[in-house]
Amino acid sequence: MTDIDPQEHLSQIPHAAALGLELISHAGDTCETRIRNAAHLVGDPDTGVIHGGAITAMLDNVSGMVARPEHMPREKAAIATLDLRIDYMGAADPSKDIHARAHCFKRTRNVAFVRAVAYQDSPDDPIATSTATFMLGTRNEPGKP
Amino acid sequence: MKLLDEMHARGDGRDVVWLLQQIPYARFLGLQVELVGEEVMTVLPFAEHLVGNTNLPAVHGGAVGAVLEITAQLQLIHDTASERLPKTIDVSIDYLRSVGPKTTYGRAIVTRRGRRVANVRAELWQDSRDKPVAAAHGHFLLAPL
Numbered sequence: 001m002t003d004i005d006p007q008e009h010l011s012q013i014p015h016a017a018a019l020g021l022e023l024i025s026h027a028g029d030t031c032e033t034r035i036r037n038a039a040h041l042v043g044d045p046d047t048g049v050i051h052g053g054a055i056t057a058m059l060d061n062v063s064g065m066v067a068r069p070e071h072m073p074r075e076k077a078a079i080a081t082l083d084l085r086i087d088y089m090g091a092a093d094p095s096k097d098i099h100a101r102a103h104c105f106k107r108t109r110n111v112a113f114v115r116a117v118a119y120q121d122s123p124d125d126p127i128a129t130s131t132a133t134f135m136l137g138t139r140n141e142p143g144k145p
Numbered sequence: 146m147k148l149l150d151e152m153h154a155r156g157d158g159r160d161v162v163w164l165l166q167q168i169p170y171a172r173f174l175g176l177q178v179e180l181v182g183e184e185v186m187t188v189l190p191f192a193e194h195l196v197g198n199t200n201l202p203a204v205h206g207g208a209v210g211a212v213l214e215i216t217a218q219l220q221l222i223h224d225t226a227s228e229r230l231p232k233t234i235d236v237s238i239d240y241l242r243s244v245g246p247k248t249t250y251g252r253a254i255v256t257r258r259g260r261r262v263a264n265v266r267a268e269l270w271q272d273s274r275d276k277p278v279a280a281a282h283g284h285f286l287l288a289p290l
Contacts, residue, residue, distance in 0.1 A: 015205035018173075018194040040173040044230065046147050051170035052233050053214055057207020061197075064206070078198060081206045085237040140200045 006031070006065060016061050019054060029104040031065045033058060037094050048094035052128075055092070058100045059116045059130040060084055066104040067112035067134035078140035079112070082133040092127050096120045110136055149229060159226045161185055161219040171215060174208060178219055185220045187212060187251035189269075196246075204244040209269065213238060213281040216251035217265040221285055224255050229287070231263065236283035244278045247271055261288040 006026040010016050010033070019041065024032040035041075035050075035058050043051025060081060067079050092098055101123055102116035111133055118128040152164055165171050165178045174195065177188040189195075189204075189212050197205025214236050221231045252274075253267035262284055269279045 012199065013205070014194050014196040014199065015208055016197075019207075040169055042169040044148070045167055045169065051168070051211070053170060053174075053207070053211025056210040056214065056236075056238075057205060060205070060207040060210060078200065080243075081238075081240045083237065083239050084206065084210060085235065086210075086233075087235045088233050140198070142201055 010061075010065075013061070015057065019057055021058060021061060024099065026065065028070075029066050030101065031062050032099060032101045033062045033065075035098045035100070037092070037096075037098070042094075047091070049091045050094065050098065052086075052088060055088075055098065055100075055118050055128050056084070056086055058098065059086060059102075059118055059128065060132070062100040062102040063114040063116045063130065063132040064134065066102045067107075067114055067132075067136070069107060069112075069136065072137065078138050080135045080138040082111070082135050084130060084132040086128055086130045088128050089126050093120055098127065099123075107136070112136055149227065153226075159223045161223050164222065165215075165219065170211075174211065176212060176215060180223070183223070184252060185216065185223050187216045187219065189249040189251070191246045191248060201243055202246050204246075204249065206238075206240060209240065209244055209249075209279045210236070210238045210281070212249065212251055213253075213267045213269060213279060214283065216269075217253040217267040217281070217283055218285065220253035220267075221255055221258075221263055221265060221287075225258070225287070227287065231285035231287055234262070234284040234286050236281050238279060238281045240279050242276065242278040244269070245271060249278065250274075256282075258287075261286065263287055
């Protein structure tokens with residue numbers, strides 16, 4: 001199996017690259033990514049605070065990265081987000097990076113359950129948390145129109 | 146001048162078309178908005194930098210979530226001529242179909258508006274409104290935290 005490494009995979013996702021998502025670590029069922037606040041991600045021009053949507057995208061992406069079982073080759077099957085629930089605990093400090101850490105705490109034959117947290121100083125002081133479920137082994141080629 | 150103050154000063158406290166243009170993150174997504182009667186309709190033209198899965202191809206789940214959230218917020222602002230931007234408390238997203246390489250449309254309904262919190266449902270579709278590609282419901286804070 002010649003699966004590509006997670007950093008390479010991340011940089012090949014156009015939207016992740018456009019957001020500036022960086023891989024910090026990926027081991028087993030846990031993954032951590034980082035995003036730097038940038039001018040194009042601002043949601044509130046009055047304060048410079050990053051838009052919640054960018055945090056949503058970050059949590060979705062980092063959660064998806066741990067959902068896939070290690071033995072499942074990327075080229076054979078995709079995973080699909082079934083649902084994603086996000087709680088926003090507070091505005092991010094525009095001067096600091098945002099980290100997102102995800103952990104897949106249960107996988108069944110068809111479904112992966114993932115929790116993630118977005119934070120700046122410490123995961124114990126989150127700016128957002130999420131719970132997501134993913135369908136494993138979905139179609140990964142264009143369907144019929 | 147604060148964004149919403151400026152919107153009110155311009156003579157229309159419900160001018161969501163102008164408001165969206167002021168948000169850098171919305172410009173990054175390429176998101177547009179139209180008013181259809183009293184309904185806010187968001188329009189997301191397909192673009193390469195939105196892609197989350199290059200094989201299908203499909204729009205990134207995070208971008209989908211962001212558009213649902215922005216659609217809900219714009220409908221709230223339009224309904225209330227709010228003095229402050231509604232803050233997302235939580236949002237729960239269902240991914241229903243693959244969001245393909247074509248234009249996506251969004252609508253939202255404010256299901257309940259209290260003094261401090263509003264409940265909003267939002268939906269995205271591509272080919273036909275009765276075939277939604279994603280749906281969300283969320284709680285938004287109208288009063289200071």
